[in-house]
Amino acid sequence: MLRFAGPYPQGLSCRDAAMARGIFIKLLFLLVFIVTTGLGLASPARAEPLRLTHLQLGLNAGLTRLVIEASAPPQAELAASADGLGLLLTLPATRWAAPPPDVTAGGLVAALGLPVAAPDGTLNIAIELIEPAVVERAFHLAPQGRRGHRLVIDLRPADPNAFAAAYADPVHLPLDTAVDIAPPPVGAAGERRRLIVLDPGHGGQDPGAITASGRYEKEITLNVARAVAQKLRATGRYRVLLTRESDKFIRLNERVGMARAREADLFLSIHADSLSGDRATRGASVYTRAEAASDTEAESLALRENRADQLADGLPVAEMDDVVSILLDLASRDTVRLSSRFAGLLTASMGETTPLRRNALRAANFRVLSAPDVPSALLELGYLSNPADEALLFSEAGRDRLAGAVVGAIDRFFGVEAR
Incomplete structure (x- = not known):
């Protein structure tokens, strides 16, 4: 320290002494500042709670995917619920910063509870499960476009x-290190887009149902399939294949074979029904394949549709070969579950656009739904024997609405935003 003897420090000129005194005063003020605020510099300021902005549920490669979007990379804990029938997701130092989430249940999740804030600052989300599920993988995704930081959790059956x-x-999440490279935008080069096979029912010498005015089911199924294909392609998210592009007869096993040979992600057969002598019954319905029909009407419809091949050459319908029968016996539980999942989504989506048949979600032994490795469903658009349904199906506006409902169900099935 400088020692002062007289008005100026010893051995210094007046100017040097004045400069030294100025430096000393500045150092003194700096020392006071460090003492009073330095603790704040030495340790980080109290962190602002992480803001949770979005929850999303979808399916990805047979797994149930939950996406949590937040203002920073979310950390979480996953534990079994108190009753052992579900899961409890806990996010530390987190607050919900958005309107109540509107999440459609699906996959392994029967219901997703509203985020509940705890007194200690954590946010808890109850997950009700359809069956036991464990974490297959969990990772972070970096922000992309308008999407923030995301914690992605994939669940599989157990x-x-x-x-x-x-x-x-x-279980502390994420399990994997952060993924800093965001996934490529939808439709980008190199990304595998989902393949959707649309199957317009009937065709050629098989007209299908016939209206009172003499119009054919094969016309409406092809027109609706084309409208759906156009909307799907316009999204850039899907590849689309029609089993027939014109008024052509295609055997049922060939329709199934097209989907299997190309490893389709989804097969949808499109039809319209008719009831002889009944002009009152109307509404859409959705079918999955089952050995035992859900009701007599479903069984009767499957028998009619399965006889379509006889119109080609008058010969009885051939039995499915042994290989297909074995594959059906070994059909994965995932394929059956995914078919049921899509059928439920399609029924709900159609119900927002057109009247539904009573007990609209049905099952029967449809040969066209026999692919053991492709999720499949059959859509009956309505009844051509009903004047109101006929008017809807043969109008361009009606077809556009129905096609939009189908695309909406396909989007929800694949969870296109859950990425």
Whole structure:
């Protein structure tokens, strides 16, 4: 320290002494500042709670995907619920910063609870499961476009013992290191787009149902399939194949074979029904394949549709070959579950656009839905025997609305925003 003897420090000129005194005063003020505020510099300021802005549920490659979007990379814990029938997702130092989420249940998730804030600042989300599920993978995605930081959690089915073992202690998420490279935009070069096979029912010498005015089911099924294909392609998210592009007869096994050979992600057969002597019944319905029909009407419809091949040459319908029968016996539970999942979404989406038949979600032994490795459903657009349904189906505006409902269901099935 400088020692002062007299008005100026010893050995310094007046100018040098004045400069030294100025430096000393500045250092003194700096020391006071560090003492009073330095603790704040040494340790970070109290962090602002992470803001949770979006929740989304979808399906991805047979897994149920939950996407949590937030203002920073979310961390979370996943534990079994108190009743052991579901999961509890806990996010530390997090607050919900958006309107209540409107999340459609699907996949392994029967219901997603509203985010609930706890006194300690954590945010809890209850997940009700259809069956036991464990985490297959969990990772971060960096912001992309208008999307913020995301925690992606993929769930897969598990048996009760595996479920109990997995959540013996809370699972800390993410499991993997952060993924800083965002996925390519939808439709970008190199990205695999989903292949949707649309199957317009009937064709050629098989007209299908016939209206009172003499119009054919094969016309409406092809027109609606074309409208759906146009809307799907316009999204840039899908590749689309029609089993027939014109008034052509295609055998049922050939329709199924097109989807299987190209490893389609979804097969949708499009039809319109008719009831002889009944002009009152109307409404859409959706079918999945099952050995035992859900009701006598479904069984009767399947028998009629399965006889379509006889119109080609008058010969009885051939039995499915042994290989296909074996594959059907070995059909994965995922394919059956995904078919049912899509059928439910399609029924709901159609119900927003057109009247539905009572018990609109049905099942029967349709040969055209026999692919063991492609999720499949059959859509009956309505009844051509009903004047109101006939007017809807043969109008351009009506077809456009129906096609929009189909595309909406396909989007929700693949969870196109859950990425």
